[in-house]
Amino acid sequence: MSKQQLQQAVQEQPGYSTWLPFCQLLPKVELHAHLNGCVRASTIRELVHSQQLSSLSEADIERITSTGHRSLADCFVLFDAVHQLTTKHDTITRITREVIEDFAAEQTTYLELRTTPKDRPEHGISKRSYMAAVLAGIQQARQAQPAAGMLVKLLLSIDRRNDAAAAMDTVALAIKLMPAGVVGVDLSGNPSVGSWATWLPALQHARQAGLKVTLHAAEVANYEETHAMLDFAPERLCHMCVLDEALQQRLWASNIPVELCLTSNVKTNSVPGYVDHHFKQFYAAGHPVVLCTDDSGVFGTTLSQEYAIAAASFGLEQQQLIELAARAVEYCFCSEQEKQKLRQQVLDFREAWQQQQQQQQQNVAPT
Ligand SMILES: CNc1ncnc2c1ncn2[C@@H]1O[C@H](COP(=O)(O)O)[C@@H](O)[C@H]1O
Numbered sequence: 001m002s003k004q005q006l007q008q009a010v011q012e013q014p015g016y017s018t019w020l021p022f023c024q025l026l027p028k029v030e031l032h033a034h035l036n037g038c039v040r041a042s043t044i045r046e047l048v049h050s051q052q053l054s055s056l057s058e059a060d061i062e063r064i065t066s067t068g069h070r071s072l073a074d075c076f077v078l079f080d081a082v083h084q085l086t087t088k089h090d091t092i093t094r095i096t097r098e099v100i101e102d103f104a105a106e107q108t109t110y111l112e113l114r115t116t117p118k119d120r121p122e123h124g125i126s127k128r129s130y131m132a133a134v135l136a137g138i139q140q141a142r143q144a145q146p147a148a149g150m151l152v153k154l155l156l157s158i159d160r161r162n163d164a165a166a167a168m169d170t171v172a173l174a175i176k177l178m179p180a181g182v183v184g185v186d187l188s189g190n191p192s193v194g195s196w197a198t199w200l201p202a203l204q205h206a207r208q209a210g211l212k213v214t215l216h217a218a219e220v221a222n223y224e225e226t227h228a229m230l231d232f233a234p235e236r237l238c239h240m241c242v243l244d245e246a247l248q249q250r251l252w253a254s255n256i257p258v259e260l261c262l263t264s265n266v267k268t269n270s271v272p273g274y275v276d277h278h279f280k281q282f283y284a285a286g287h288p289v290v291l292c293t294d295d296s297g298v299f300g301t302t303l304s305q306e307y308a309i310a311a312a313s314f315g316l317e318q319q320q321l322i323e324l325a326a327r328a329v330e331y332c333f334c335s336e337q338e339k340q341k342l343r344q345q346v347l348d349f350r351e352a353w354q355q356q357q358q359q360q361q362q363n364v365a366p367t
């Protein structure tokens with residue numbers, strides 16, 4: 001995080017900075033990170049200069065690398081600009097490795113990275129070769145610390161711009177790549193585009209093949225679609241920002257875990273501010289939630305930062321943050337055996353933390 005970003009975060013949440021060191025040590029799972037939204041600003045600058053993209057002006061570059069507030073519509077223009085830079089297999093491999101390294105550097109024990117396989121014949125890229133490049137990046141990251149100990153799984157995203165055939169093709173690829181670590185599919189992209197009926201057959205096919213499904217839902221008001229998504233009953237949902245009373249009741253009755261991305265929602269103005277975020281309501285109702293980053297590059301955040309902001313905004317204690325991290329493990333799409341290892345990592349942390357608390361109490365207790 002740059003000094004300017006840090007100052008902004010501290011200003012927005014006065015208690016935030018005191019929480020960050022604890023949150024950086026906490027073993028966390030990241031379940032909602034879009035590959036091309038997580039590209040480092042330094043890498044974007046380097047790619048712009050090395051590719052000499054005349055179509056991108058300095059103002060465009062500034063816009064891409066700035067992490068301030070922007071409308072959701074602007075975000076999708078921005079993603080297309082980032083996609084202009086990630087047009088080589090080597091680059092796709094590189095950004096995958098870097099994103100994994102960045103998460104691993106802040107005690108992320110498990111990363112479910114999602115990306116949209118792309119057919120880009122003008123650049124010699126097919127959906128299959130795109131995914132081969134992503135897998136090469138995962139392989140590279142595994143070979144060195146700090147990422148060597150982190151478990152990485154993949155979700156393939158269906159873009160809402162996709163037609164039924166393209167969605168089905170992505171699912172076919174996801175099925176083929178299950179042995180390589182693909183555990184599910186995601187529906188994402190501009191929430192104002194497309195209609196649910198288009199992707200439903202592909203999502204049903206994914207489910208039949210044993211893939212898990214997570215859906216970007218209610219990022220903007222679309223009650224009819226959100227009801228249809230709840231009818232489908234995916235294993236997880238993302239965002240759920242704009243619900244009416246009926247949807248809220250249905251969601252809570254469903255007990256479907258929701259991936260919540262505080263900074264993403266605040267910076268796209270999907271919610272008015274951190275303290276107003278529906279995390280508070282969901283958490284108070286005991287609904288399963290998991291804190292995630294969404295697009296760490298585009299929104300200038302980290303997973304530790306999201307936990308710290310949640311602590312500062314909603315008055316969570318350290319014990320509650322550990323609990324939040326522990327429960328998140330239960331919503332991962334990996335195997336039970338893999339979850340067992342992740343649970344143990346949180347338990348070990350809790351034990352060390354409890355010992356430290358006891359020592360502190362002994363030190364202040366009168367003799
Ligand atoms: C901010 N909220 C959001 N809402 C919906 N979709 C989003 C998103 N943030 C990212 N994406 C989806 O992820 C793609 C970039 O990563 P990949 O090219 O797949 O690696 C975007 O083009 C969009 O489809």
Ligand SMILES: [Zn+2]
Binds near residue numbers: 188216
């Ligand atoms: Zn997302």
